[in-house]
Amino acid sequence: MRFVLTIVAVLWCSAAIAVAGSPKNYGKALTLKETTKVSEILADPAKYNGKKVRVEGAVVEVCKKRGCWITLSSDKEFESIQFKVDDGVIVFPLDAKGKNAVAEGIVSAKTYSAEDLIKQGEHKAEEQGTTFDPSTVKGPKTVVRIMGEGAVIK
Amino acid sequence: MAVDRTASPSPPRKVKWRKWNNILHRDIGYLVVALTLVYGVSGIAVNHTADWNPSYAVEKRALEIGPLAGETRDELVREARERLRLTDEPANTFRPDPETLQLFYTRLTYSIDIPTGKVLVEEVRPRRVLFEFNQLHLNAPKRVWTYIADLYAASLIVVAITGMFVLKGKTGITGRGAWLVGLGLAIPLLYWLVYMYLP
Numbered sequence: 353m354r355f356v357l358t359i360v361a362v363l364w365c366s367a368a369i370a371v372a373g374s375p376k377n378y379g380k381a382l383t384l385k386e387t388t389k390v391s392e393i394l395a396d397p398a399k400y401n402g403k404k405v406r407v408e409g410a411v412v413e414v415c416k417k418r419g420c421w422i423t424l425s426s427d428k429e430f431e432s433i434q435f436k437v438d439d440g441v442i443v444f445p446l447d448a449k450g451k452n453a454v455a456e457g458i459v460s461a462k463t464y465s466a467e468d469l470i471k472q473g474e475h476k477a478e479e480q481g482t483t484f485d486p487s488t489v490k491g492p493k494t495v496v497r498i499m500g501e502g503a504v505i506k
Numbered sequence: 507m508a509v510d511r512t513a514s515p516s517p518p519r520k521v522k523w524r525k526w527n528n529i530l531h532r533d534i535g536y537l538v539v540a541l542t543l544v545y546g547v548s549g550i551a552v553n554h555t556a557d558w559n560p561s562y563a564v565e566k567r568a569l570e571i572g573p574l575a576g577e578t579r580d581e582l583v584r585e586a587r588e589r590l591r592l593t594d595e596p597a598n599t600f601r602p603d604p605e606t607l608q609l610f611y612t613r614l615t616y617s618i619d620i621p622t623g624k625v626l627v628e629e630v631r632p633r634r635v636l637f638e639f640n641q642l643h644l645n646a647p648k649r650v651w652t653y654i655a656d657l658y659a660a661s662l663i664v665v666a667i668t669g670m671f672v673l674k675g676k677t678g679i680t681g682r683g684a685w686l687v688g689l690g691l692a693i694p695l696l697y698w699l700v701y702m703y704l705p
Contacts, residue, residue: 377648410598410600410610412598412600412602412608412610416564417555417556417559418555425598425600429579429601430601430602430603430604432600432602440644443644443646445561445562446559446561446562446564446630447562447612447613447630447632449610449613449615449630450596450597450598450610450611450612450615451597451610452598481564
């Protein structure tokens with residue numbers, strides 16, 4: 353019995369150590385060689401809408417409920433872009449926050465009404481355990497996201 | 507050696523299928539105990555993701571370090587680290603807006619409101635045991651684990667099918683067993699019908 357427990361403990365610890373340090377792949381393998389700057393996508397969303405891009409940035413936010421999105425920092429100050437994945441297909445861990453990511457997906461630039469933006473803001477605040485002030489929403493806005501296919505976080 | 511062809515043939519050997527059924531049920535049952543506990547416990551935890559994060563606990567605390575005067579990001583980071591007494595370089599830094607500076611360390615995020623110096627410290631900790639259970643249940647390791655999980659699922663199917671034929675008689679599948687199997691089938695079937703066809 354002691355032998356079995358020792359084997360189980362050794363396997364468990366080895367798995368934990370192996371998983372801890374290495375870069376982790378999420379979803380499909382990355383295929384694009386060229387990286388597009390997040391600032392370029394945000395500056396001209398129409399140009400990139402519907403196109404597949406590879407971006408790089410620090411993970412500055414992670415969905416706290418389902419791990420179904422991350423936010424990547426831009427190469428420019430005060431800018432970031434959401435990298436959204438289908439629920440359950442990819443689950444980003446909360447401790448990815450602060451790490452560097454390379455991610456690939458399809459750019460989606462969609463204009464939402466103020467009403468929709470308020471609903472989205474309230475939903476996100478509930479998910480993240482934060483507050484949301486609806487008065488910050490001023491009319492319709494184009495939201496640029498990347499519909500994620502795969503990512504490597506290191 | 508002479509063979510007596512006039513003797514009547516011996517009756518066909520009766521296959522003791524129930525004996526083998528029960529052996530399979532018992533031994534595969536033993537094999538899947540550990541993973542059934544892992545998947546069961548994780549299943550309950552993951553079912554309630556609307557209410558909590560089943561893999562991580564997030565602890566928040568507030569600090570005050572006074573307004574920051576730096577103008578560039580580097581100056582602000584240096585000032586914040588001094589006041590927070592953080593000797594290590596952060597893994598990353600970010601400014602989501604002109605009034606906020608974020609410092610990222612392993613599992614620790616400092617969000618600093620530059621004009622007021624209010625700091626929100628967020629610490630993310632994997633939940634003991636549940637984290638590992640959920641990783642396996644949600645197939646985070648991928649690769650070989652996918653096949654182990656498939657094998658486990660197939661084993662559960664064998665355990666379920668052989669389980670119906672362990673006993674014979676009025677407590678077996680021709681008696682009480684039939685009612686209980688029917689009830690077990692009716693619950694998901696009714697739920698699915700209600701879910702699909704009722705407004």
